Amino acid sequence: MTQMSLAKQGIFTREMELAIKNEEISKKEFLQKVAEGKIVIPANRNRKREKYFAIGDGTYVKINVNLGVSEACPNFDLERQKLELAKKFDVESVMDLSSGLDASNFRKYILQNYDFIVGTVPVYQVASRHDDITKVDSKEFIEEIERQAEEGVDFFTIHAGITRKALERLEKNERLLKIVSRGGALLYKWMMTNRKENPLYEHFDEILKICKKHDVTISLGDSLRPGAVYDATDALQIEELINLGELTKMAWKEDVQVMIEGPGHMRANEIAANMVIQKRLCHGAPFYVLGPLTTDIAAGYDHISGAMGALIAALNGADFLCYVTPAEHLRLPSLEDVKEGIVAFKIAAHSANIAKGFKKPLEKDIEMSVARRDLDWEKMISISVDPEKAREYRSSFTSETCSMCGRLCAVKNSRDETIL
Numbered sequence: 248m249t250q251m252s253l254a255k256q257g258i259f260t261r262e263m264e265l266a267i268k269n270e271e272i273s274k275k276e277f278l279q280k281v282a283e284g285k286i287v288i289p290a291n292r293n294r295k296r297e298k299y300f301a302i303g304d305g306t307y308v309k310i311n312v313n314l315g316v317s318e319a320c321p322n323f324d325l326e327r328q329k330l331e332l333a334k335k336f337d338v339e340s341v342m343d344l345s346s347g348l349d350a351s352n353f354r355k356y357i358l359q360n361y362d363f364i365v366g367t368v369p370v371y372q373v374a375s376r377h378d379d380i381t382k383v384d385s386k387e388f389i390e391e392i393e394r395q396a397e398e399g400v401d402f403f404t405i406h407a408g409i410t411r412k413a414l415e416r417l418e419k420n421e422r423l424l425k426i427v428s429r430g431g432a433l434l435y436k437w438m439m440t441n442r443k444e445n446p447l448y449e450h451f452d453e454i455l456k457i458c459k460k461h462d463v464t465i466s467l468g469d470s471l472r473p474g475a476v477y478d479a480t481d482a483l484q485i486e487e488l489i490n491l492g493e494l495t496k497m498a499w500k501e502d503v504q505v506m507i508e509g510p511g512h513m514r515a516n517e518i519a520a521n522m523v524i525q526k527r528l529c530h531g532a533p534f535y536v537l538g539p540l541t542t543d544i545a546a547g548y549d550h551i552s553g554a555m556g557a558l559i560a561a562l563n564g565a566d567f568l569c570y571v572t573p574a575e576h577l578r579l580p581s582l583e584d585v586k587e588g589i590v591a592f593k594i595a596a597h598s599a600n601i602a603k604g605f606k607k608p609l610e611k612d613i614e615m616s617v618a619r620r621d622l623d624w625e626k627m628i629s630i631s632v633d634p635e636k637a638r639e640y641r642s643s644f645t646s647e648t649c650s651m652c653g654r655l656c657a658v659k660n661s662r663d664e665t666i667l
């Protein structure tokens with residue numbers, strides 16, 4: 248039984264109860280949307296958590312943090328600190344993108360010690376075991392998926408949308424950047440060398456059986472997502488989306504929960520239309536976007552470009568935002584990079600939530616404005632998205648007002664004057 252099949256029977260589970268606890272959606276609407284696939288609750292039944300989260304239509308926009316050990320950075324301690332940072336900022340989900348021989352130990356550590364939704368890309372682990380991905384037997388991909396499902400991973404990125412037909416189109420359509428998805432590029436290489444169909448597409452029914460058994464949510468990966476604003480909304484991206492829509496229907500038939508992954512890089516004026524097309528082609532399944540980055544030139548500041556794109560995306564239907572750090576395209580993110588990425592995307596998600604009409608998030612903004620009116624600095628700091636930074640900035644000035652306008656403080660001068 249998956250959360251989806253239980254919702255279809257009208258059963259309200261413990262996971263649903265916890266997921267809806269802080270939301271503003273009614274139980275009735277929630278159950279209906281879980282049953283229809285418009286909301287997912289990534290909740291592998293092999294791992295009991297104290298916290299669960301819903302992703303999809305009518306719920307708050309959530310964020311995901313990517314991290315993980317790798318051959319270039321086998322530093323468990325640094326990645327552990329990133330997990331603690333994500334916990335401190337109340338992030339809902341982490342994706343363990345670990346590769347290398349320690350990947351499995353790090354994944355188990357997260358699963359045992361944290362209440363986040365945990366997602367992985369099983370193809371990475373397979374690739375870590377082999378010098379040459381093209382030599383991997385297709386069965387090994389499925390075995391890895393089963394292994395991680397048994398361990399308790401809540402959602403998998405499955406790049407099943409890149410098919411041989413899509414590869415033929417890829418050869419005919421000019422792109423600045425061919426494939427920027429790590430998992431997608433590995434499968435592309437495997438398919439090209441072996442002249443075979445994508446094993447994740449060909450064995451999708453087996454993957455569904457595993458995901459149904461353990462209630463793992465599938466996040467259908469977009470191998471052909473645009474990695475350059477110039478490439479966005481091209482035939483390759485849209486054709487893959489059509490495939491993902493068909494795979495979504497297959498999954499729903501088996502009561503397997505599904506999310507759809509999205510771009511990537513995209514000019515700001517194209518984002519809203521892309522969200523509408525995705526929801527239409529993928530039948531309302533929750534949309535999980537990486538950024539999108541609104542320009543390609545923000546190296547060192549891609550968290551800003553990504554957060555701007557994420558806000559537009561969330562206002563037009565995206566439900567789940569994968570953070571981007573200032574280190575994107577340049578290096579593995581440091582702890583400070585991760586913090587900046589988290590803060591940027593917390594701001595994007597919160598801005599979307601208040602614009603979407605949710606009442607509880609807006610109460611925080613009202614509380615902040617009242618504190619500003621009262622020049623109540625302690626209150627302002629405590630409500631801030633990053634209280635430590637707010638305190639550090641404020642600590643350089645101790646008068647009633649701040650150093651921005653000093654004695655010309657507009658708040659004070661307008662507050663203290665009354666018409667007799």
Ligand code: SF4
Binds near residue numbers: 648650655656657658
């Ligand atoms: S001094 Fe200026 S910036 Fe600072 S609180 Fe007053 S009005 Fe706001």
